[in-house]
Amino acid sequence: MEGSYEAAAEAANWLRGRLGGVTPRVGLICGSGLGGLVAALEGAQSAPYGDVPHFKPASVPGHAGRVVWGLLGGIPVIVLQGRSHLYEGHGPAQVALPVRALALLGVHTLVLTNAAGSLRRPLRPGQLLLLRDHIDLPGMAGNGVLVGPNDDRFGPRFPVMAAAYDPALRRAALALAPPALRPRPGVYAGVSGPAYETPAECRLLRRLGADAVGMSTVGEATAARHLGLRVLGLSLITNMAAGGGASDDEEEEEEAERAGPEVATPSEHAAVLEAAEGAAVLIRDLLVALAPLLANRDSPTKGAGP
Template sequence: MLMVMNRITMRHLARWTALQPYRHRTRYTYDEYKETADWLLANTRSRPRVGIICGSGLGGLADLLTDKTSFPYEKIPHFPQSTVSGHAGRLVFGELSGKQCVCMQGRFHFYEGYPINKVTFPIRVLHLMGVEALIVTNAAGGLNEQFKVGDIMFIKDHINMPGFAGQSPLCGSNEDRFGVRFPCMSDAYDKTFRRLALESALELGYKDFVREGVYCMLAGPTYETIAESRMLKLLGADAVGMSTVPEVVLARHCGMRVFGTSLITNKVVMDYSSQEKANHEEVLQTSKDRAEALQGLVTNLVGRMD
């Protein structure tokens, strides 16, 4: 009996050992991040200091860049590929308001089946390329009853629901060359950038549809239930979406300054008698309708950044 148990144990041990090379294939080494950054630096003259991540339907921000060089994600070493409608899947380098910028025309999401380290892979690459400030945009559902469809919300804080469940890009051994083991998140969204963005909004005449609030991330891809929406509102969330937070966490770990904005593309359903239903087509249409204003806001903000 003991010999049988020993054979079973040895088989399990052998299988466990054989699987070890695959368990961490979703994690990247410092050298892999650097290989991607070096490849990009070798293939463009741009030396960006500002990074911009475009949310659903907001990829037109990249079209504002001048003297552009673009790379499809599938051509970039180690890069994942975006599979969501409204995300073109290109990394675009160029100049905006006198600043060297790089724009992610499409991001990656947890719900696409990517592990959290793949979702956030580009952030450390941008850091190694010299990016110091990150602008993140997203399309989100409005939980705050004062918000209207088409409002632009400056993110002042976030609620990281996947993080509560242990889904963090910082899980595992810490890479000290990027940042400290326990990074602070109470200052995740830069107050100076928010002030500059408000100045930009006032200058452009956007005061009536600019808000400030707390963004909550869910993993998706389902839209939230009525009970979930009510809970999130009680927690203090003003808007809810399926992205952004993991990227912000990793950017702050690298020491980047962050400005975040959510375009309110739909009102979240919180009444059981309502016949309204959230859908991706509405998200893309609202993004299209408000694209010009958001592009103008980001352009003005980048010009004000030191």
């Protein structure tokens, strides 16, 4: 039943019964410390995850565990304050279930936010990474959200992930983001956690082409694309991952490896939450500016760009 069409439909129908006939076309999932994004909603109403059929209560600090709905810049939206993670013991299907429920509710565009650690020296805390691609380490290891029998009511057996994150929405976000966020496009590496990455793991991810690393998002993005949703991914850089200040120069990297692991300050979750909460108001302003484009399913999604 977990993650099944029937479970997602039951959750969607429960939500539909509380939305007063309004169908939100835009969904937002808030990452660690970013639940304050709901402050931009007008006429907001909410329900705890425990009340929604098949949703799991949040167990991670910085995740309120509520569904919130209201108007964002005059556009009906539905927001998930917190998410399910693999490291909490949830299966991949449970990670996908809220995304599937939102799609069955009528959402066609999904904004995924997260707090992430930088793998590159120029990418600093407080900066916003607009996702142009991802590396799904759990999925590549067999813990993907689509593993198992395929339900064609959700999508095809082999969904194409070549443009997982909508190029037009990313370009718009780059143009509209407050300068203080220093926005740039990049690649997000998703890992299962909950242990923070070792310096050697960070060097590996950097060499694979990742700019930032975190413990969420990739499964939700995969489920969304399986459903045919447009996806915008926003990673707020809250800390430098272990070894994240290392050089991109190959010779310097090799010298660092010979010298042994860097001594790094532990990336405590409390510090991550503090950094995320401090930048939430800027991301909130960006989402208000983006709201009309997010709501317009027919806005252009093709073309080259960052």
